[in-house]
Amino acid sequence: GQQLNQSPQSMFIQEGEDVSMNCTSSSIFNTWLWYKQDPGEGPVLLIALYKAGELTSNGRLTAQFGITRKDSFLNISASIPSDVGIYFCAGRTGGTSYGKLTFGQGTILTVHP
């Protein structure tokens, strides 16, 4: 089945710094989704990408759907303490897929005040 490689696994940054994380795959995806999960809570959808090359922003967050359709990245600018959490990428293939998402392993973000 499809696999997503998400990196880095963890990041320790200072408040105010910019953050970048990415997901890559050997398979082509038609959709890329980025989620943030706080401890003890469900994942919250941050950004959804549906077209190759698409660049979408949500406040301080920016994500791009790679032109090869095999990768995506998420940038967070000017990080703040509440950005702490686990960030997951998720991809979906097309064709007869019923919408099953393949998840990356997650990036644990720690922001030091």
Next chain:
Amino acid sequence: DAMVIQNPRYQVTQFGKPVTLSCSQTLNHNVMYWYQQKSSQAPKLLFHYYDKDFNNEADTPDNFQSRRPNTSFCFLDIRSPGLGDAAMYLCATSRGKTYEQYFGPGTRLTVT
């Protein structure tokens, strides 16, 4: 606000004692999903309903069952919980199979 609701947020059950987790949604979405998430791992899909059409993942244990009596509600039944079933259980919904999925807050299941 339209949302995905899961009850209870925390559930403790005894080894082998059946337990039911519930999910409701006010989004009027056609698809509802159940995921299992263990510590420091990504969510793992157990099964989903597209309307009333049930789809089971090949590696979902027979111990796990689901019911969707109507559009708004979906239940996860664990017939004989084992210690290995302790996890966060997440419900998600989407408008259709190609749309983004929205997750509920999850139910943390403890098996004693």
